[in-house]
Amino acid sequence: MQNIDLSLEIAVEHAEELSYNDFKIKYLLPGKPVLIKGLANLQPAGEKWTIDWFKKTMGNLQIGVFDNNEKKHVYSTTVNPDKKMGFGDFLDLITKDEPSSIRMFRYNLYKQNPVLRKDFSCPSFIRRLNPMRRFGFMFLGGKDTDVRLHYDVDYSNVLLTQFYGSKKVILFPPKYSKYLYKMPFNTHSLVDLKNVNFKEFPGLKYVKGYQITQEAGDGVFMPSGHWHYNTYLTGGISVAFRKLAVTPRGLSKGIKFMTLTMPFDKTMNFLLGNKWHKRKEKMCVERVAKAIKEP
Numbered sequence: 382m383q384n385i386d387l388s389l390e391i392a393v394e395h396a397e398e399l400s401y402n403d404f405k406i407k408y409l410l411p412g413k414p415v416l417i418k419g420l421a422n423l424q425p426a427g428e429k430w431t432i433d434w435f436k437k438t439m440g441n442l443q444i445g446v447f448d449n450n451e452k453k454h455v456y457s458t459t460v461n462p463d464k465k466m467g468f469g470d471f472l473d474l475i476t477k478d479e480p481s482s483i484r485m486f487r488y489n490l491y492k493q494n495p496v497l498r499k500d501f502s503c504p505s506f507i508r509r510l511n512p513m514r515r516f517g518f519m520f521l522g523g524k525d526t527d528v529r530l531h532y533d534v535d536y537s538n539v540l541l542t543q544f545y546g547s548k549k550v551i552l553f554p555p556k557y558s559k560y561l562y563k564m565p566f567n568t569h570s571l572v573d574l575k576n577v578n579f580k581e582f583p584g585l586k587y588v589k590g591y592q593i594t595q596e597a598g599d600g601v602f603m604p605s606g607h608w609h610y611n612t613y614l615t616g617g618i619s620v621a622f623r624k625l626a627v628t629p630r631g632l633s634k635g636i637k638f639m640t641l642t643m644p645f646d647k648t649m650n651f652l653l654g655n656k657w658h659k660r661k662e663k664m665c666v667e668r669v670a671k672a673i674k675e676p
């Protein structure tokens with residue numbers, strides 16, 4: 382589990398039902414996280430989407446899954462699944478009460494099964510003026526799997542709603558990026574938050590974050606550019622809806638990353654492989670050392 386010495390005391394606000402205006406003024410525009418208790422239960426999916434129901438409805442689908450023990454995707458931004466399996470078998474694996482390294486992410490739920498939109502559609506407060514409202518991406522994992530520290534490549538706002546199990550979500554505001562060992566030309570950190578080492582990564586002493594426990598039914602709003610490190614406390618199922626960054630700076634960061642930085646990084650990975658990773662690691666550590674020295 383993650384190191385308890387990190388400073389994770391920023392209190393997250395709790396909300397129940399949110400109107401578009403409240404959401405916009407209190408959370409979206411200032412870029413402030415919020416935990417929305419019982420969000421899933423405002424729509425039919427809250428009751429309907431049980432493990433048995435998923436097995437009956439989608440159990441036969443063949444899906445690509447990722448194994449956190451296969452470290453080959455540590456450095457890359459987009460990855461190919463480690464293996465294929467039936468969704469029903471995958472659900473059996475992640476709902477066992479024992480640690481597992483298997484997870485599945487960015488599964489385009491409604492493309493596979495558009496009828497599910499009737500059970501859970503993009504919540505009204507994040508739906509307005511949102512061209513991405515039709516895309517619901519599923520994230521699933523076994524007990525103890527973790528999602529490395531990163532922010533999203535398109536700099537989107539993310540609303541992550543939990544349907545089964547519970548998760549620990551650690552968030553850091555973007556102002557701490559300079560201390561979070563962001564890999565150059567990428568949006569993930571060099572640091573493994575499961576094993577925090579302040580001697581190796583002293584920049585971590587300068588960051589302050591949120592630690593949120595997300596129970597089944599809860600939604601967590603992760604604003605644009607917020608770093609997140611999620612740990613599955615039990616096997617878990619969640620669905621994420623996204624909304625583009627609301628500031629011109631955020632939007633342009635997302636566009637630049639996806640159109641220039643990411644292809645450049647992929648090309649360099651292809652050309653130089655491990656040499657490129659090593660060079661980036663060195664740059665990453667030097668940048669944080671410089672940030673620590675600056676007043």
Ligand SMILES: O=C(O)CCC(=O)C(=O)O
Binds near residue numbers: 528541609611619
């Ligand atoms: O909770 C998860 O499995 C990952 C969620 C995530 O990283 C995201 O929605 O960007």
